[in-house]
Amino acid sequence: MDAIISPLQYDFMLKAIVVSSLVGVVCALLSCFLVLKRWSLMGDAVSHSVLPGVVLAYVAGLPYSIGAFIFGLGGVLGIGYIKQRVRLKDDAVIGIVYTTLFALGLVLVSKVPSNIDLMHILFGYVLGISDGDAWQVGLIAVAVTGLLITLRRSLLLYSFDQAHASAIRLNVNFYHYLLLALLALTVVASVQTVGIVLVVAMLITPGAIAHLLTDRFDRMLLIAASVSVFACIAGAYASYYFDVSTGGAMVLVLGIIFLLTFLFAPKYGVLKFKSH
Amino acid sequence: MTSAIDIENLTVRYHGKAVLDDVNVSVPAGAICGLVGMNGAGKSTLFKSIMNAVPVASGKVRLEGHTVKTAQKNGIVAYVPQTESVDWNFPVSVRDVVMMGRYGFMNILRRPSENDQELVNEALARVHLIDFEDRQVGQLSGGQRKRVFVARALAQGATILLLDEPFAGVDAKTEASLVGLLKDLQKQGITTLVAAHDLATIGSYCDHIILLKQAVIAAGRTKDVFTQKNIARTYDSVFGVKEGVPWMR
Numbered sequence A: 001m002d003a004i005i006s007p008l009q010y011d012f013m014l015k016a017i018v019v020s021s022l023v024g025v026v027c028a029l030l031s032c033f034l035v036l037k038r039w040s041l042m043g044d045a046v047s048h049s050v051l052p053g054v055v056l057a058y059v060a061g062l063p064y065s066i067g068a069f070i071f072g073l074g075g076v077l078g079i080g081y082i083k084q085r086v087r088l089k090d091d092a093v094i095g096i097v098y099t100t101l102f103a104l105g106l107v108l109v110s111k112v113p114s115n116i117d118l119m120h121i122l123f124g125y126v127l128g129i130s131d132g133d134a135w136q137v138g139l140i141a142v143a144v145t146g147l148l149i150t151l152r153r154s155l156l157l158y159s160f161d162q163a164h165a166s167a168i169r170l171n172v173n174f175y176h177y178l179l180l181a182l183l184a185l186t187v188v189a190s191v192q193t194v195g196i197v198l199v200v201a202m203l204i205t206p207g208a209i210a211h212l213l214t215d216r217f218d219r220m221l222l223i224a225a226s227v228s229v230f231a232c233i234a235g236a237y238a239s240y241y242f243d244v245s246t247g248g249a250m251v252l253v254l255g256i257i258f259l260l261t262f263l264f265a266p267k268y269g270v271l272k273f274k275s276h
Numbered sequence B: 001m002t003s004a005i006d007i008e009n010l011t012v013r014y015h016g017k018a019v020l021d022d023v024n025v026s027v028p029a030g031a032i033c034g035l036v037g038m039n040g041a042g043k044s045t046l047f048k049s050i051m052n053a054v055p056v057a058s059g060k061v062r063l064e065g066h067t068v069k070t071a072q073k074n075g076i077v078a079y080v081p082q083t084e085s086v087d088w089n090f091p092v093s094v095r096d097v098v099m100m101g102r103y104g105f106m107n108i109l110r111r112p113s114e115n116d117q118e119l120v121n122e123a124l125a126r127v128h129l130i131d132f133e134d135r136q137v138g139q140l141s142g143g144q145r146k147r148v149f150v151a152r153a154l155a156q157g158a159t160i161l162l163l164d165e166p167f168a169g170v171d172a173k174t175e176a177s178l179v180g181l182l183k184d185l186q187k188q189g190i191t192t193l194v195a196a197h198d199l200a201t202i203g204s205y206c207d208h209i210i211l212l213k214q215a216v217i218a219a220g221r222t223k224d225v226f227t228q229k230n231i232a233r234t235y236d237s238v239f240g241v242k243e244g245v246p247w248m249r
């Protein structure tokens, strides 16, 4: 018990747990839509595209989140634009665009004099997050979570059956770009907790785990969020006690939970329990 | 009889190539109308133009006298998707899907009212799926899967149903029961346009037929237009027409 309480007397630990849990929830909710919509690669795309934005924001003296958002969203909009105009398949276009933006970010980081720590952006640094950033991240996470929960049914219809959605005159384009914008915001909020490489896992794994555990969408959201928060907290403790990478520990916990689910999920695991 | 679907001078092009070429056709209200043509004849494209889901080069579509936009706003028309275009692993129950028929009448939160719940119950009863309402959609048989989407159309209050190849990969018994359902709905005044590329049975339950090959080859009452000659023109040859089918003449 003491092992759980005592780290909490440190401000940085408390802050890390609160911030990463909030980020964990929003990533998890979004992951449900991404997994169902087969948009997992989009998480990859947005997160890697963010890098040049972070550097340029620093140069311009703006909050990193603004630069990150512009590039994250710009990346996926660019992908959409190119996709409609060439005969290449989605995955090729996605791969080209985000690796190019990521490479631009790397080049900028190495040339622009700044105190940006590349490792922190790539892999997160939640234990060292500043108060200002913590507030920024928290606000984004709460806002996106609120929107996802309020609009979940409309977003679900959009994901499940676009033909019907447009037949009943639901604004399909609006939901398409809304989802992309929320994805970009979520990635922005995640840069400091798990970093832009590992956020990809946070944007896929919780939804995938939950999809193996339930046939109800609302329950899927709940399971994904719980699993993700658990992983975030476990990761923070692991990093406190064993001095390992926080983001790494969080994602590793998620991976282990996925493996267990994959094996033991009652209905959809490989070692099915014959309960039905 | 007034017409449920009226299509005038409809032309649709993909990359400059006409897929539907000056289609003029109407479907009378209350008909079960077969839309017959080879793979690639433009059946799905015709459905998409009726649903405003594809840019049309020219022409106009009217549904029970309304523009497509108005008809969609009022829920008059519904499309039952082809089986392979649905993700059956989606975590939605039969009831969830049927409720989506009501979404057009709800605000952005899509919170069902008492009335919505009742209309969904009714729709489920009409397609005999009440006992399956909590099933995940993937855990249904082929025929039941079709019924879910028909129920969604009914919950929506649709009076024009578009079914795209509902009998593809469905066994004879299931087909017969679906046809039974369509005939029930016909008695309640619902117009059905059903696409098929397999000729084996379509003539036996459709009272009207449209033969399509990029343009309309023939359209009208089944007994008038569903002739060897027209079929041959639709299919380029008599290949594919099974011999000894009773409704053939």
Ligand SMILES: Nc1ncnc2c1ncn2[C@@H]1O[C@H](COP(=O)(O)OP(=O)(O)O)[C@@H](O)[C@H]1O
Residues within 6 Å of the ligand: B014, B015, B019, B037, B038, B039, B040, B041, B042, B043, B044, B045, B046
């Ligand atoms: N999105 C598309 N882009 C280009 N060509 C298409 C598209 N959809 C359909 N086609 C072409 O239009 C023609 C008609 O297709 P379709 O309406 O699906 O026929 P059917 O449903 O009768 O089999 C086919 O030649 C098909 O290749």
Ligand SMILES: [Mg+2]
Residues within 6 Å of the ligand: B043, B044, B045, B164, B165
């Ligand atoms: Mg087709």
